[in-house]
Structure formats: structure tokens, C-alpha cells
Amino acid sequence: xxxxxxxxxxxxxxxxxxxxxxxxxxxxxxxxxxxxxxxxxxxxxxxxxxxxxxxxxxxxxxxxxxxxxxxxxxxx
Amino acid sequence: xxxxxxxxxxxxxxxxxxxxxxxxxxxxxxxxxxxxxxxxxxxxxxxxxxxxxxxxxxxxxxxxxxxxxxxxxxxxxxxxxxxxxxxxxxxxxxxxxxxxxxxxxxxxxxxxxxxxxxxxxxxxxxxxxxxxxxxxxxxxxxxxxxxxxxxxxxxxxxxxxxxxxxxxxxxxxxxxxxxxxxxxxxxxxxxxxxxxxxxxxxxxxxxxxxxxxxxxxxxxxxxxxxxxxxxxxxxxxxxxxxxxxxxxxxxxxxxxxxxxxxxxxxxxxxxxxxxxxxxxxxxxxxxxxxxxxxxxxxxxxxxxxxxxxxxxxxxxxxxxxxxxxxxxxxxxxxxxxxxxxxxxxxxxxxxxxxxxxxxxxxxxxxxxxxxxxxxxxxxxxxxxxxxxxxxxxxxxxxxxxxxxxxxxxxxxxxxxxxxxxxxxxxxxxxxxxxxxxxxxxxxxxxxxxxxxxxxxxxxxxxxxxxxxxxxxxxxxxxxxxxxxxxxxxxxxx
Numbered sequence: 001x002x003x004x005x006x007x008x009x010x011x012x013x014x015x016x017x018x019x020x021x022x023x024x025x026x027x028x029x030x031x032x033x034x035x036x037x038x039x040x041x042x043x044x045x046x047x048x049x050x051x052x053x054x055x056x057x058x059x060x061x062x063x064x065x066x067x068x069x070x071x072x073x074x075x076x
Numbered sequence: 077x078x079x080x081x082x083x084x085x086x087x088x089x090x091x092x093x094x095x096x097x098x099x100x101x102x103x104x105x106x107x108x109x110x111x112x113x114x115x116x117x118x119x120x121x122x123x124x125x126x127x128x129x130x131x132x133x134x135x136x137x138x139x140x141x142x143x144x145x146x147x148x149x150x151x152x153x154x155x156x157x158x159x160x161x162x163x164x165x166x167x168x169x170x171x172x173x174x175x176x177x178x179x180x181x182x183x184x185x186x187x188x189x190x191x192x193x194x195x196x197x198x199x200x201x202x203x204x205x206x207x208x209x210x211x212x213x214x215x216x217x218x219x220x221x222x223x224x225x226x227x228x229x230x231x232x233x234x235x236x237x238x239x240x241x242x243x244x245x246x247x248x249x250x251x252x253x254x255x256x257x258x259x260x261x262x263x264x265x266x267x268x269x270x271x272x273x274x275x276x277x278x279x280x281x282x283x284x285x286x287x288x289x290x291x292x293x294x295x296x297x298x299x300x301x302x303x304x305x306x307x308x309x310x311x312x313x314x315x316x317x318x319x320x321x322x323x324x325x326x327x328x329x330x331x332x333x334x335x336x337x338x339x340x341x342x343x344x345x346x347x348x349x350x351x352x353x354x355x356x357x358x359x360x361x362x363x364x365x366x367x368x369x370x371x372x373x374x375x376x377x378x379x380x381x382x383x384x385x386x387x388x389x390x391x392x393x394x395x396x397x398x399x400x401x402x403x404x405x406x407x408x409x410x411x412x413x414x415x416x417x418x419x420x421x422x423x424x425x426x427x428x429x430x431x432x433x434x435x436x437x438x439x440x441x442x443x444x445x446x447x448x449x450x451x452x453x454x455x456x457x458x459x460x461x462x463x464x465x466x467x468x469x470x471x472x473x474x475x476x477x478x479x480x481x482x483x484x485x486x487x488x489x490x491x492x493x494x495x496x497x498x499x500x501x502x503x504x505x506x507x508x509x510x511x512x513x514x515x516x517x518x519x520x521x522x523x524x525x526x527x528x529x530x531x532x533x534x535x536x537x538x539x540x541x542x543x544x545x546x547x548x549x550x551x552x553x554x555x556x557x558x559x560x561x562x563x564x565x566x567x568x569x
Contacts, residue, residue, distance in 0.1 A: 006561050011550070012484040015542045019562050023552040028332070030175075032168050033549045035482045049333075050168055057164030057340055064160060064347050071351055072150050072292040075280025 011037070080224055084391030091395035095257065095402065096241055117174075117328050123256070124329045124338020125345070130258040130403035131325050133346050135396075136215035138265055138353045143374035145357025146364075149291030153354035156347075158305050162313040163343045166326070169317060170335040172481060173327035176548055180411070181323045181477075182419040188480045188545050189537065190488035191423075198419045200473065201320035205412035206445060209405045210452025216401045217453070220394055222378040232453050239402040239409070240446050259345075261399035264392060266349035269377075272384040273359035286362040304513040311516045315471035317478060321411040332553050356380065405449070413441040468516070472498040475523040481549070483531075484542050490531030498523030 008017035011034075021028070027048030034041055044051060080088075119127065137156055144152030178184055182201065186194025217231040277283050284292070316322065329335035360376040363383070368376055381393050417438045426433070475498060476491035502519035510518070536542070544564060551558045 006558070009550070011546055012542075014484045014536050014539065015546050016539050018543060018547040018550055019558040021550055021552060021555055021558060023555055024550060028171075028552045030168070030171060030549070032172060033481060049336075053167040053336060053340070054164055057167050057344075060344050061160055061164060064344070064351075067348075068150075068153060068157075068351050068354075069294060071355060072294065075282075075284050076289075076292070 080391065080394075081387040083388040084394070087388055087391030088395050088398075092238060092398070095399070096238060100241075117330060119329050119334065119338070121329075121334045121337045124334050125342040126256050126259045127328070127407070128325055128339045128342025129262060129345050130400070131321060131407045132343060132404075133262050133349065133400060134212050134215070134404050135219060135265060135400045136212065138349070138356075139215070139219055139374050139377040141350060141353035142357035142360060142377045142380075145354040146360045146368065146376045147370060147373045149287075149361070150294055150354050150358060152357055153294070153350055154305060156350045156353070158308050159312050159343075160347050161309050162316060163340060163347065165313055165316075166340040166343060167336050170326040170329075170339040171332040171552070172549070173323055174329060174332050174335045174553055175551065176327070178323060178327070179418055180415045181318060181320050182415055184323075184477065184480075185491070186419070187541070189476070189491050193476075193488055193491055194419055195424075197320075197473065198415045201415050202412055202445065204320060204470070205408045205415075206448040206452055209408050209446065209449030212401055212404050213449065213453040216397050219378050219397055222375060223381055223390065223394060229454065232450065235398055235401050236405075236446060236450050236453075238398070239405045240443055258399045258403040261396035262349060265396040265400065266352035268389065268393065268396075269356050269380050269384060270352060270359065273356065273363065273380060276384060277359055277362045283358060283362050286365075287358065291358060291361060304511065304516075307513040307516040307520075311468065311471040311520060314478060314520060315468075315474040317481075318470050318474035320415065321408055324407065324411050324414075405446075409442045409445055412445045413438045416441045416445075468502065469499055471516070472502065472519060472523055475520070476527055479524070479527045479531075483528075484546065485531055485536055486527060487531045487534060487537050489534045490527045490529075493530040494523045494527035497526040 007020040009020045010017050025046060027045060029041075029046040029050070031038065031047055031050045031054075034047075141152055141155050144155050146152070176184060176187075178187070180198075180201075182194045182198040184194075185197045213232055213235055216235065217228045220226070220231050221228040274280065274283070277286060326335055326339045329338055357376065360380055364376060364379060368379075381390060385393060417434050421437055421441075422429075422434060472495055475494045476486065479486040479494070480491065498519040501522040502515055505515040505518050547559065547562055547564055
């Protein structure tokens with residue numbers, strides 16, 4: 001039986017190679033986990049979910065702040 | 077009896093009976109510890125949102141914000157809204173929790189750093205759970221006693237018996253499955269007083285006519301200034317990862333997306349409810365101007381319930397307050413028993429027992445933890461002050477978690493130095509008499525500096541430990557075959 005070869009990636013000199021993930025390459029990479037090597041690794045494609053969701057969440061923050069302000073102006 | 081009408085009592089009894097029967101019914105589905113502690117990680121987006129909302133929202137938050145807004149105006153909203161700027165980070169953090177596949181936060185400290193650090197964290201978290209539960213029960217009992225005139229001690233015993241029965245039987249499955257109902261009760265709690273209150277003060281225009289324009293400003297000139305609030309936001313974000321129940325709140329979803337949506341948007345709904353709490357406080361200011369002094373301001377929420385709500389709705393409001401206690405305390409109780417069973421009992425007392433035995437121990441410990449929190453609720457009058465300090469200290473435990481995730485060079489010695497050093501700095505700054513912002517800033521700086529310096533001066537963690545941890549971090553849920561091929565066993569297996 002032929003053993004399947006695992007594709008690996010190196011993330012630090014201290015950490016032996018770890019399996020490469022197809023999902024990570026396709027948008028599921030995590031900004032916080034990769035924070036110290038983002039300058040080499042960042043691409044929108046890799047961090048798609050983190051980037052879109054994070055920006056959308058900030059939009060919700062702005063909307064909530066606007067709603068809070070609007071409530072104080074009703075009837076003024 | 078108790079100043080409540082028959083209709084109020086029927087509403088309360090119907091709610092309590094319904095929720096208890098449901099807990100017992102769901103308990104039939106809980107067959108093992110993974111099901112009890114993590115709901116077998118099967119929860120969808122809606123349940124995850126409900127779980128994040130109900131576990132993180134308590135009646136005393138509503139009462140606190142309404143009380144502050146009664147005195148300082150709309151700016152009182154910042155007592156809870158200070159965390160609004162941390163919420164987008166929940167989107168980034170939740171897949172990290174899910175990807176670890178850990179059951180408790182102590183697993184993180186043990187797997188990433190060392191066993192003693194995991195044990196130390198377990199004791200810290202158990203104490204924290206008891207203290208939190210004690211405070212929640214006490215806060216709700218005070219309000220319900222204020223509305224009904226019933227004995228506070230009896231309310232404490234009654235509410236505790238209820239969530240023990242509910243949580244011990246059904247574990248996380250019961251807690252999360254009823255979170256939909258509890259979530260609706262939180263919305264009731266947040267917004268029900270507003271239409272009645274506005275009607276009493278002549279609508280929004282009447283509210284503006286009765287109050288000083290400064291009361292409508294979102295900028296806090298009194299009590300809450302920019303520097304301490306900024307530091308509370310930062311320390312809140314640092315500490316959020318180390319709060320012991322967040323492994324279940326953020327990591328029990330079926331997929332990473334469920335965890336992201338649940339934790340982030342469940343908290344956004346809470347921020348929306350906060351607007352309702354602050355508006356309730358403004359209405360109270362118009363209704364009871366000058367009637368409550370600074371140290372009594374949190375009584376306005378109960379006073380509005382008594383004065384504004386008709387028969388039946390008072391019962392609904394009391395059920396909502398009790399509902400938030402059950403939701404939070406049952407979740408804390410289950411997470412606490414997971415910590416003890418998996419990280420202390422299984423590792424040090426009885427490593428070879430079968431899962432049914434650990435499930436029994438988990439249920440027993442759930443009940444025992446509650447006895448501890450009951451003692452806090454009954455006998456510690458200064459528990460609120462103690463909790464404020466304790467919650468601040470969570471940030472100091474959060475520092476090594478952040479550093480440990482981001483930086484492979486971080487090690488256990490650096491983590492210990494960071495926790496001890498930042499706590500010592502915080503208490504020293506307090507002793508010297510620095511302000512709250514200064515205390516937090518100095519403690520965080522010392523904590524991060526020590527984590528980095530001590531790690532650099534000592535040996536890194538063994539390569540196989542780092543390989544195991546970072547393989548999990550880089551293996552999204554759905555690619556478990558990569559873990560199997562790498563020969564990796566997940567903590568708790």
C-alpha cells in the first residue's frame with residue numbers, strides 16, 4: 001500500500017513543518033494566528049473570511065452608534 | 077401575598093415549570109461528557125447567537141445601565157457599550173477557539189504551555205465561576221425582592237434550586253436549547269418598559285421638555301472619562317480570550333462560521349438592547365427626578381416596573397429577570413464542571429474511568445459549584461466590589477493567551493512571569509493611588525513585556541508541543557483528515 005504524502009508548510013524556525021491546508025489557502029486563514037508573518041503572507045484570497053467579516057462587524061458598530069445618537073434626537 | 081397579582085404568579089409559575097420540564101426532557105439526550113460540556117459541537121448559527129446573547133447578558137447589566145443613565149444621562153450607556161469596540165474582534169477570535177478543538181480554556185494553557193499552568197488556570201476559573209454566579213444571583217434577588225417584597229434569601233434559594241435542576245440535568249444542550257426562550261425574555265426585559273414610560277412622560281417630546289439637554293449627550297463628562305474607558309476597552313479585549321466560559325460560547329458551533337456569526341452577532345444584539353436600558357434610565361430620570369441618590373440609583377429599574385406595568389406584565393418581567401440568571405448561571409456551572417472533571421479529576425484523581433463515570437462526576441460537580449456560589453450570594457455583602465477586581469485580573473491571564481497564539485517563541489515561564497508580574501503591578505498601582513486607567517495601562521505593559529522578555533531569556537517550548545498546537549491552528553474544521561494523517565490526538569480524546 002502506498003502511503004499518501006502530506007503537503008507541509010513551515011510557519012516558524014521553532015515549529016517543525018505542519019500539514020498544508022487547502023481551506024486556509026482558499027480564504028480560511030486566520031489574521032491573528034498569522035499576525036507576525038502577515039507582511040510575507042497576506043493576500044485577500046487567503047484571509048477573505050476574516051477581512052470581510054471584520055469590516056462588516058465595524059459597519060455594525062457604526063450603525064449602532066448612529067442608532068444610539070438618533071434615539072437621543074427623537075422629539076428634540 | 078408578595079404584592080403580586082394572581083395573574084403575575086401564574087405567569088411566573090408557568091415560565092418556571094415550562095423551563096424546568098424542558099431541561100429535564102432534554103437531559104435524556106445527554107449521554108456522554110462531550111454532549112454535556114460542549115453539546116457535541118452541533119449548534120447552528122441561530123442557537124450560537126442565542127447562546128452568546130443569553131450567556132453574556134444579565135439583568136444586573138440592564139439595571140446598572142438604567143441606573144447610570146438615570147443619574148448622568150444617555151452617557152450611562154458606556155458602562156456596557158465600552159465593549160462595542162471589542163465586538164468585531166470576536167469575528168476573528170471565534171474560529172481560533174473552534175480550531176483548538178479543546179473543551180476548556182485550561183486545555184489551552186496545558187497544551188500550549190504546561191500542565192501546571194493548566195491546573196493553575198483551572199483553580200482560578202473555578203473561583204471566578206462561583207464568584208460570578210454568586211453576584212448574578214444576588215443582583216437578581218435584590219431586584220425581585222424590591223419588586224415583590226419577598227425575602228431575598230428565599231429568592232436566592234429558589235432561583236438556585238431551579239438552575240441547578242435545569243443545568244445538572246441537561247448540561248449545555250439544555251442551556252443552549254432554551255436560550256431562544258431566554259433571548260426573547262432579554263428583549264422583553266430591555267424594551268418592555270419603554271412604551272409605558274414614554275406614555276407616562278408625554279412621549280419623546282415630553283422627555284426632552286422635562287430633562288436638561290445635557291442628559292441626551294452620548295459624551296460622558298461625569299463618571300466616565302476617555303482614558304479609563306479606553307483602558308477598560310483594551311483590557312476587556314485582552315481578557316476576553318481568558319474568560320473561562322468562552323471556550324463553550326465561541327467554540328461549540330458545528331462550523332467555524334457558526335461560531336463567528338454566533339459570538340459576534342449575539343453580542344451585537346446585546347449592544348442593541350443596551351440602547352433600551354439607557355433609554356429606560358432617561359425615562360426614569362424624567363419620572364423620578366432627584367428621588368434616588370447616587371448609591372440607590374439602581375433601584376429605579378424595579379421602581380419603574382412597579383409603577384408602570386399592569387398585572388401580568390410584572391410577572392413577565394420577573395420571569396425575564398430570573399430567565400437571565402438561569403441562562404448565565406447554568407452555562408457557567410456546566411463550563412465549571414467541565415474544567416474540574418477534565419482538567420483536574422480526570423488528570424490527577426481517576427485517569428482510567430469510563431465516560432459515564434465522568435458524566436456523573438460532571439453533574440455532581442455542577443451542583444457542588446453552585447453550593448459555593450450560593451455561599452457567596454448569601455454571605456458576601458462586598459461580592460460586587462470583589463468581582464470588579466477579579467474581572468480586571470482576567471485580562472492578566474489573557475496576556476499569555478494572546479502571546480501564546482501569535483508568537484511561537486512564547487513559553488510557560490514567560491506566561492507565569494506575565495500573570496504574576498501584571499497582577500503585582502496592578503495591585504501596586506492601586507496601593508500607590510493611581511487612577512483606574514493608570515492601573516490597567518501599567519499592568520498590561522508589564523504583563524506583555526515580561527511575557528516577551530522572560531520567554532526570550534529561557535528555553536522555547538519543545539518542538540513537538542508547538543507542532544501539535546500550530547497544526548490545530550492551521551487546520552480548519554472540516555479538514556480533520558489532516559490531523560489524523562499528522563497523527564494528532566485532540567485534547568480530551
